[in-house]
Amino acid sequence: LIFKYNSMRSQLVFRSKFQNNGCKLLRRDVSSLTGSNNSSTLPLPQVLLLLHKNKEDAKVSRRRYVSSFHLPNFRSIEEEIDDANQRYANLVTITTTTTTTNTGHGLVASKTYQTGDTVLTGRAVVVVSRDSHSIQVGWDHHVRMDLPARFINHSCDANTGVVDNEWGAYDFIALRTIEEGEEVSFDYETTEYRISAFETCRCGSWNCRKKLGGFQKHGEELKKQYGMYIANYLK
DSSP states (O other): HHHHHHEETEEEEEEEEEETEEOOOOOOOHHHSSSSOOEEEEOOOHHHHHTTTHHHHHHHHHHHHHOOOOOOSSSSSHHHHHHHHHHTTTTEEEEEEEEEEEEEEEEEEEEOOOOEEEEEEEOEEEEESSSSSSSETTTTEEEEEEEGGGEEETTTTTTTEEEEOOHHHHHHHHSSSSTTTTTEOOOOTTTTTTSSSBBOOOOTTOOOSSBBHHHHHHHHHHHHHHHHSSOOOGO
């Protein structure tokens, strides 16, 4: 990894560079971190210690890594998406969704599913703190799922429901007929006890709750709507 510190803009810029003998040591401009006029190569741990002496630098560093949320065994999110689309060929497809305010991802059915069919299986790949791409599987237990499950979007009128599975996450079961080309969704409040990352819902469904708060807020309503298709720890 090579990075350059731009003191005029107060930000870190990371880029990867690989050679035949493997990944090079992190190079850096010593003067920008220590005040020295010399540039040299330092071992990664020493560089990280220097970086984290400055809180603002640390914040930038964390933002860079969090935004790159592909799993570590993939070089990019595009590579992980391609892998998932190949594994789920003719079942579901990851698509790019674009609105006036955001560009994200979603899942579209590649075939017609009948009520009770398993549409996809989510597998827990790492235990994480609660974030925008985690899913809750216990009272204090959040995980990140593999793709395509990680990109399934919320709806207050979801067409799939969750069932705990052996992989530490959930299977997503069709609650009604899902036509080929229809977006696949589930209700985030059936797994999340508390939702604070986004409170205003814009799913656009006929029964949209407008404000999300998690199972703690709409538990009784969710039980009536989804029955058994709620995370086990919430039952």
